[in-house]
Amino acid sequence: MEFLILGFFTGLSLILAIGAQNIFVIEQGLKKQHIFLICFICSISDFILIFLGIFLFHYFIEYFNSLIELIFNILLVIFLIHFIYSKIKSFNLKVNFSDEVLEVSKFNIFLKTLGFTYLNPHVYSDTVFFLGNFSKSFILNQKILFGIGASIASFLFFFVIGYLSKYLSQYAQSEMVWKIINIFIISFMSFLTIFVLINTFS
Numbered sequence: 590m591e592f593l594i595l596g597f598f599t600g601l602s603l604i605l606a607i608g609a610q611n612i613f614v615i616e617q618g619l620k621k622q623h624i625f626l627i628c629f630i631c632s633i634s635d636f637i638l639i640f641l642g643i644f645l646f647h648y649f650i651e652y653f654n655s656l657i658e659l660i661f662n663i664l665l666v667i668f669l670i671h672f673i674y675s676k677i678k679s680f681n682l683k684v685n686f687s688d689e690v691l692e693v694s695k696f697n698i699f700l701k702t703l704g705f706t707y708l709n710p711h712v713y714s715d716t717v718f719f720l721g722n723f724s725k726s727f728i729l730n731q732k733i734l735f736g737i738g739a740s741i742a743s744f745l746f747f748f749v750i751g752y753l754s755k756y757l758s759q760y761a762q763s764e765m766v767w768k769i770i771n772i773f774i775i776s777f778m779s780f781l782t783i784f785v786l787i788n789t790f791s
Contacts (some may be wrong), residue, residue, distance in 0.1 A: 592731045596738025600639070602777045603608065603715040604746050605770055610705045610712065614747055617653065618754030623698045627750040630702045635716055635743035642721025643736045662789040665722045668714065676771045676778070685735040723781070726788065 604611070614631060618624050638642055646661075716739075724735045 590734075592734040593738040596735035597742045598777065599720065599740030599781065600742035601746065602774050603719065604743055606776055610709055611750065613701070613705045614751050615754045618696070623695050624751040626695060626698060627702050628747040630642040630699070630718045631706055634706045634712070634745040636740040638712065638716035639720050639743070640736050640763050642717035643690060643724050645717065646721040646725040647732060659789065661722055661725070662785055665719070666785055668780060669778055669785070670699050673775050673778050674780070676775050679755065723785070
């Protein structure tokens with residue numbers, strides 16, 4: 590159960606970051622445009638990519654020695670430090686939802702959602718690289734629980750911000766709220782960085 594919870598909070602920490610995909614979902618929620626379709630595509634895509642990363646690292650790491658694992662851990666720590674640094678820089682970031690509301694077709698929204706999802710390099714770095722790399726030392730059932738936890742966080746997050754964005758819009762533009770969110774992300778990611786370092790050099 591602890592790996593399910595770890596996966597949930599790790600996935601939530603990643604997905605809470607302000608990015609193009611999240612802003613797109615919030616904007617469409619505010620405009621009430623095909624929000625279920627958007628949330629479903631984003632959630633299913635994360636589910637697929639999370640388990641793709643987990644199983645790629647599961648079968649990939651079995652064929653290499655501890656030196657390769659050390660290299661991956663070092664890359665993971667570098668990624669984490671860069672991620673934390675980007676969150677510190679985004680403290681004063683403000684979100685603007687003042688775009689003109691236009692009615693668009695379901696097919697147009699479908700293609701746009703796929704673009705924001707699969708053409709976004711951060712989606713791959715967060716799901717395939719980070720979650721797959723982070724869980725590589727777990728045994729198989731722990732990996733599955735970890736992936737399920739991260740996927741649940743993704744489903745909950747997208748549907749919550751999609752359907753409640755019209756109520757959250759006044760708060761989403763608050764600099765103080767985003768600072769609190771970023772403090773949580775930085776704290777949790779710092780904990781993960783320490784965890785990886787301890788497991789790498791212990």
